[in-house]
Amino acid sequence: MELGCKADQSSPVRISAAAAAAIRAAVRQSGHNEACGLLFGLPGDIREATVAANVAAEPQRRFEIDPAHLFDAHRRSRAGPLALLGCWHSHPDGQAVPSRHDRAGVADMDWLWLIATAQAMTLWRPAPDGFDPVALNGPGL
Template sequence: MIVLPAGIREAILERAREGTPEEICGVLGGAYDPDGRSRVASQYPAANVAENPRTRYEIEPEQQLAIFDRLEDRGEAIVGFYHSHPRGPDRPSETDAARATWPDRSYVIVSLEPLDVGSWRWRTGGDGADASGDRFEREELVVA
């Protein structure tokens, strides 16, 4: 489960609307629990530097490290990441699964068509969708 404050949800939605037709992205900070309830306390917008930002997202590595330093300075953990799908799907894409690298972290996806905000945890190993067992698992998203 991930708990997302209503104000942060609205800020991410607004940014996704303003960023259309390109995907927006960022990092979520707060209290991280790999097996239970993570709580978002902050969001850190990042520039999308993907070669084709209409269909994928990428956070520039130096900017990502700077965000991680800010999180650490504030005593926050990396809860996960967020990005938008301006034209759907309202779930992780094959590209999202191929590029996921943070086990047990949440990946919040904002879909504008259809409008939805959902969250998935990236799980590695075990039974799953591919030979290695790496997969996204839908998680409950509570707006508080």
């Protein structure tokens, strides 16, 4: 279900082959549960995707990044050189578009949100009334 998505108003973001491969592997391994993790890089350039434990009560329908993973990521980001750019998660039985549950989970309006399925990856930026799509470029996209 698409939620409040508007035309792309952002500059394209590049994702490295390694980051895309890490996400794809985690999606394959997660089965019917949502996989999740964090995105590191520089503005406009996702260079790394980490994989976190999904600690949500209903991992088949929701994701919640392990708080210890998130804490370590913030510490790493402060140390540099790569910044914490956002999060990623999968919709294993759905489409690569934000759901109303995704919008309710936004804690940082500056984060990028990458949503992956077995076939696609899309990138989004939270907006007051939903998400705005962001063009995602990279190998195999």
